[in-house]
Amino acid sequence: MHEILTNEQMAEADRRADARGVPFLTLMENAGRAVADEAARMVRPGSRIAVLCGPGNNGGDGFVAARLLRERGYDVRLWLLGERTALKGDAAEVARRWPLVVRAASPDALQSMHLVIDALFGAGLSRGLSGDAAELVEAVNASGLPVLSVDVPSGLSGSTGTHECPVVRAARTITFFRKKPAHLLLPGRALCGDVVVADIGIPDDVLDQLPISTFENTPALWGADFLWPGAGGHKYNRGHALVVSGPPFQSGAARLGARAALRVGAGLVTVAGSSSATAINAAHLTAIMLAVCNGAASLREILADTRKNAVLIGPGAGVGSDTADLVQTALASGAETVLDADALTSLAVTGDAPTEKVQFGFTGTRTQSTTNAQSLFDAIRANPARGVVLTPHDGEFARLFPDLATVASKLDRARQAAARSGAIVVVKGADTVIAAPDGRAAINSNAPPTLATAGSGDVLAGLITGLLAQRMPVFEASCAAVWLHGAAANAFGLGLIAEDLPEQLPRVLTELRDTLK
Secondary structure (H helix, E strand, O other): OOEEOOHHHHHHHHHHHHHOOOOHHHHHHHHHHHHHHHHHHHOOOOOEEEEEEOOOHHHHHHHHHHHHHHHOOOEEEEEEOOOHHHOOHHHHHHHHOOOOOOEEOOHHHHOOOOEEEEEOOOOOOOOOOOHHHHHHHHHHHHHOOOEEEEOOOOOOOOOOOOOOOOOOOOOEEEEEOOEOHHHOOOOHHHHHOEEEEEOOOOOHHHHHHOOOOEEEOOHHHHHHHOOOOOOOOOHHHHOEEEEEOOOHHHOHHHHHHHHHHHHOOOOEEEEEEOHHHHHHHHOOOOOOEEEEOOOHHHHHHHHOOOOEEEEEEOOOOOOOHHHHHHHHHHHHHOOEEEEEOHHHHHOOOOEEEEEEEEEOOEEEEEEEEEOOHHHHHHHHHOOOOOOEEEEOOHHHHHHHOOOOOOOOOHHHHHHHHHHHHOOEEEEOOOOOEEEOOOOOEEEOOOOOHHHOOOOHHHHHHHHHHHHHHOOOOHHHHHHHHHHHHHHHHHHHOOOOOOOHHHHHHHHHHHHHHHHHO
16 A cells, blocks of 8 residues: 555545445544544553544544444543534534533543544644644643544644644554555654554545555555566676766765665676776775776766666765766766765856865865756756656755755655656655656655664665666666665664665565565
8 A cells, every 4th residue: 555645635535435335424434443443452441532523524533433432341531622513514423423422622631541532633734723722732742641643643734744833743643545645754754653554445446546646665666667687697687887986085985885786786886986096996896896987088988888877976976066077977978877965966056166175185175166956957858768866865955956945845845856857856864755757756664763874875876876777767766775775774773884784685685575476
């Protein structure tokens, strides 16, 4: 169930289920039953449960859950925010079936309770909470009680995963049919706690009639395109990745990327750098080959060999016009191209800027001429048959796309950046978003906090490059690399450093193959 639905798509799925003979009232009863089942897993039989209901369908789910929990022997108190007479449609009907008093919601609802069911507001909330609603949410958070939220924690935008007001901090959130962006995007994911997706009777094939373009990044999304070694295969038909090295004292980042590209399955990997950088790289590399590259003209000659079909520029490359020239050369070559770190910054701004240069222990300054990001986008679009991946973190994204950096939704930011640039854009973070120019996007959720370590991004860029070298489709390769990056970190555990990530890939890939069989 890797499809992610917008609020509007979820409403349309409800309507199509109703048209297929699963009435809205049945969906609400099924949703309330799922809430009751989950609540029963969180507390002991007979526990005291406060059910906080809002004025819409989310509150209707709460009424159903309260009734069913009471029938199972729990001590249930139901509290409504607003007037019972204001309830409409199915919510009004299930409220009529509640046999006990309906109390006006107030912070007093939480006294002596064991669990709070938050059924105040769902994912479709269009404005921040205020007044009594905000006061109630703050009281829930201050109580220290475990909270089961229905759909999303009240106060959270289901579309963006952000909030502009007090929002419930849930221990667990139960949603229905499919997840929404808020369940995966931060800070929403953290506020949701554990997310449970319940089947409430909506037929899966209603998705065939919805224009789904957002997905959770799991092997179900890209596993069919993953390329495994085959009988009779050889290194030359598994692609040749080229990683451009930085200067001698910054060459380690390129080696991290190169090792990741080799581990993920590229048949050959070459690290290309200056003569002095090559001498350093030669002392560290064995299975990875070396080439001397003293600037854009050298890179052009190297890439004239079209067997080198994927190139990575950026890790440790240095910021400046030299790196910008390398990028433009790579884009003109026709090789699949991954641009990371310094490659992005070198193309991000205009004008002349002083920059510090460190080489062989001597420090000085020079003036670098940087290139407008638009020239990068023009070069990408000049050859649409060649895949390009940009891998910015938030700071690099703001330099490349300054007007998009303030867009509330990370999902929307990534999509707009991909459409503008013509590249796959991987906006890195604990909730990495991968977006394609055609509107497809995936949100990653398997990255542990241990990935926040120096060199981690260089490994990710190498993973993408290695999969592109094997001719995996560019969007799917980017998604797969992001997932493998998180899986490798989870496989290692605490104490992770970037060098550990490629060494976990044999185990991770073996488990992935067994899962996909």
